[in-house]
Amino acid sequence: MFGRIDHIGVAVDDxxxxxxxxxxxxxxxxxxxxxxxxxxxxxxxxxxxEGHVELLRPLSGDSGVGKFLERNGPxxxxxxxxxxxxxxxxxxxxxxxxxxxxxxPRRGIRGxxxxxxxxxxxxGVLTELVEPVH
Ligand code: CO
Numbered sequence: 001m002f003g004r005i006d007h008i009g010v011a012v013d014d015x016x017x018x019x020x021x022x023x024x025x026x027x028x029x030x031x032x033x034x035x036x037x038x039x040x041x042x043x044x045x046x047x048x049x050e051g052h053v054e055l056l057r058p059l060s061g062d063s064g065v066g067k068f069l070e071r072n073g074p075x076x077x078x079x080x081x082x083x084x085x086x087x088x089x090x091x092x093x094x095x096x097x098x099x100x101x102x103x104x105p106r107r108g109i110r111g112x113x114x115x116x117x118x119x120x121x122x123x124g125v126l127t128e129l130v131e132p133v134h
Pocket of ligand 1: 008009080128
């Protein structure tokens with residue numbers, strides 16, 4: 001169902017500070033920056049091999065990432081698995097009894113199609129499915 005891990009999402013309150021940390025500490029280059037109003041975040045993708053780290057800064061306190069930061073502080077937020085067919089992957093996880101946050105894929109970063117699963121049904125790990133633009 002999944003090709004590989006596409007990215008991990010990291011919640012940050014200081015985006016430029018986080019970019020500097022990953023760049024100077026790990027030599028990871030900023031590849032893409034995008035404000036995604038629908039998710040209430042400004043996001044930066046950093047390259048690591050074929051995968052990415054997705055740094056997420058909330059645009060407001062009442063966004064999902066804003067609430068996460070309020071509760072937990074900065075840190076690991078979600079894991080995203082890559083699929084070439086998100087519609088059938090969603091059907092499969094639904095059939096397996098997992099709780100979906102998104103019943104239908106939404107537009108994610110860089111024109112991808114994404115859907116989140118509820119962490120209550122995935123062992124506490126907020127899980128994203130992502131179908132990149134082909
Ligand atoms: Co993500």
